[in-house]
Amino acid sequence: xxxxxFTAGDDPGASFPELLRKVGLDAFPRGGxxxxxxxxxxxxxxxLALTYDGGVVMAGDRRATAGMSISHRTMDKVxxxxxxxxxxxxxxxxxxxxxxxxxQLQLEYYEKVEGQSLSLEGKANQLxxxxxxxxxxxxxxxxVVPIFAGFDPLIGRGRLWDYDPTxxxxxxxxxxxxxxxxxxxxxxxxxxxxQNLSRDAAIDLASRALWEASDADAATGGPDVLRGIYPIxxxxxxxxxxxxxxxxxxxxxxxxxxEVRKR
Amino acid sequence: xxxxFYVSPEQxxxxxxxxARKGIARGRALVAMQTxxxxxxxxxxxxxxxxxxxxxxxxxxxxxxxKYNEFxxxxxxxxxxxxxxxxxxxxxxxxxxxxxxQYAQVLGDVFSTMGPKPLEVELLVVEVGDTPANDxxxxxxxxxxxxxxxxxxxxxxxxxxxxxxxxxxxxDDFDLASAIKVAVAALTGTDRTxxxxxxxxxxxxxxxxxxxxxxxxxxxxxNALR
Numbered sequence: 001x002x003x004x005x006f007t008a009g010d011d012p013g014a015s016f017p018e019l020l021r022k023v024g025l026d027a028f029p030r031g032g033x034x035x036x037x038x039x040x041x042x043x044x045x046x047x048l049a050l051t052y053d054g055g056v057v058m059a060g061d062r063r064a065t066a067g068m069s070i071s072h073r074t075m076d077k078v079x080x081x082x083x084x085x086x087x088x089x090x091x092x093x094x095x096x097x098x099x100x101x102x103x104q105l106q107l108e109y110y111e112k113v114e115g116q117s118l119s120l121e122g123k124a125n126q127l128x129x130x131x132x133x134x135x136x137x138x139x140x141x142x143x144v145v146p147i148f149a150g151f152d153p154l155i156g157r158g159r160l161w162d163y164d165p166t167x168x169x170x171x172x173x174x175x176x177x178x179x180x181x182x183x184x185x186x187x188x189x190x191x192x193x194x195q196n197l198s199r200d201a202a203i204d205l206a207s208r209a210l211w212e213a214s215d216a217d218a219a220t221g222g223p224d225v226l227r228g229i230y231p232i233x234x235x236x237x238x239x240x241x242x243x244x245x246x247x248x249x250x251x252x253x254x255x256x257x258x259e260v261r262k263r
Numbered sequence: 264x265x266x267x268f269y270v271s272p273e274q275x276x277x278x279x280x281x282x283a284r285k286g287i288a289r290g291r292a293l294v295a296m297q298t299x300x301x302x303x304x305x306x307x308x309x310x311x312x313x314x315x316x317x318x319x320x321x322x323x324x325x326x327x328x329x330k331y332n333e334f335x336x337x338x339x340x341x342x343x344x345x346x347x348x349x350x351x352x353x354x355x356x357x358x359x360x361x362x363x364x365q366y367a368q369v370l371g372d373v374f375s376t377m378g379p380k381p382l383e384v385e386l387l388v389v390e391v392g393d394t395p396a397n398d399x400x401x402x403x404x405x406x407x408x409x410x411x412x413x414x415x416x417x418x419x420x421x422x423x424x425x426x427x428x429x430x431x432x433x434x435d436d437f438d439l440a441s442a443i444k445v446a447v448a449a450l451t452g453t454d455r456t457x458x459x460x461x462x463x464x465x466x467x468x469x470x471x472x473x474x475x476x477x478x479x480x481x482x483x484x485x486n487a488l489r
Contacts, residue, residue, distance in 0.1 A: 002365065003340045003343075004343045004344060004347065019346075019347070023347060025351065105350060109342065112317070112318055112319070113339055115314060115317070
């Protein structure tokens with residue numbers, strides 16, 4: 001492989017997807033599958049994010065489904081995007097995971113080429129462009145719907161965005177949920193969300209929202225006590241990304257299950 | 264019909280080499296050094312925005328001396344080459360050896376055939392390993408010559424003098440502060456001093472964290488020099 005070099009007018013700048021296009025490695029698939037093939041592809045489901053006093057909490061279940069079957073039990077749909085932000089993704093698993101990977105690469109690539117990070121708003125916008133690039137595939141059914149959240153050092157609080165399949169970008173102030181269980185999870189968040197929640201309260205609320213989603217939506221995985229698989233829950237504040245340890249989630253879900261038994 | 268003057272290939276290469284060497288000698292020097300905890304790179308650079316030392320990939324750093332615009336373009340090309348390889352294969356498949364070979368190819372091509380003038384730059388590509396024995400320090404010259412250095416490496420104006428001073432004072436058990444102190448002493452010699460603000464210092468830490476590259480802030484450099 002030779003070193004990619006460009007003339008001034010042809011230089012792809014700090015955009016990694018553009019660089020990929022220039023060297024002939026387009027990241028976004030142009031379809032060719034029928035809708036019946038589509039049902040057989042893995043789909044990733046419920047993710048959510050909410051703000052609390054000093055940051056945001058992001059959470060997502062671990063299940064991927066292909067039609068009526070469970071195709072993966074340990075998907076990571078919520079991942080750290082960079083030091084102060086994270087991205088969660090629902091939709092067709094293949095393009096979704098590719099988009100996450102590309103987004104992470106793009107943030108780091110920009111930082112290295114330009115010598116400084118994008119602003120949080122800039123990162124949100126970048127993701128919007130990636131979702132839009134996926135539009136031709138989305139029209140064929142390969143829909144990818146991410147949530148982007150992070151701590152904005154310029155204004156000193158957590159911020160979150162959700163997207164539609166056309167790349168529309170909407171900043172939410174309180175909470176957001178996406179994926180097949182989003183109605184259920186969103187309702188729990190709507191009822192439970194308060195201004196200036198503590199981090200612990202926000203983690204608890206996120207865990208409950210995922211519990212209720214998994215309880216009534218077949219495509220959302222609940223805590224898998226048998227295999228020791230728990231949702232991914234993480235907080236992002238001024239100090240960065242902190243994933244909640246499984247040990248701590250075990251206790252949270254034991255409490256929730258105890259309450260459910262008493263209902 | 265006019266006849267072009269005959270210039271022997273030896274003379275042409277010598278002229279080009281002299282041209283490149285002059286350009287590089289005008290620039291300020293930098294030093295890279297292996298220590299038990301990290302690889303430290305110390306550059307004389309009063310600018311805080313036009314960097315000589317930067318991150319290429321997880322465990323790989325880049326440093327350049329000579330003409331800024333020329334080595335900065337090569338830096339970006341290096342980031343691209345590394346990211347593309349990591350994207351296509353895996354992050355573990357990106358290494359300093361392959362990257363410095365690509366740099367050597369570009370510089371060699373421009374020097375001998377392609378360019379109207381050689382690039383007036385020298386590059387350093389370093390990769391931190393889990394032990395100092397697995398560190399890589401590659402020094403790429405303006406004509407594409409690739410050198411595999413050990414312990415330390417000097418680039419830029421008066422490299423010879425700095426190298427001699429460093430050879431006398433280098434030990435392989437320095438902590439970061441003493442490494443910075445020794446590097447700065449080698450850069451300055453006895454007849455001048457450099458303040459923290461005139462220096463650009465960065466490390467590739469041997470901590471096992473994915474991104475090993477860190478800039479050492481002026482306060483920490485000033486403390487080391489005290």
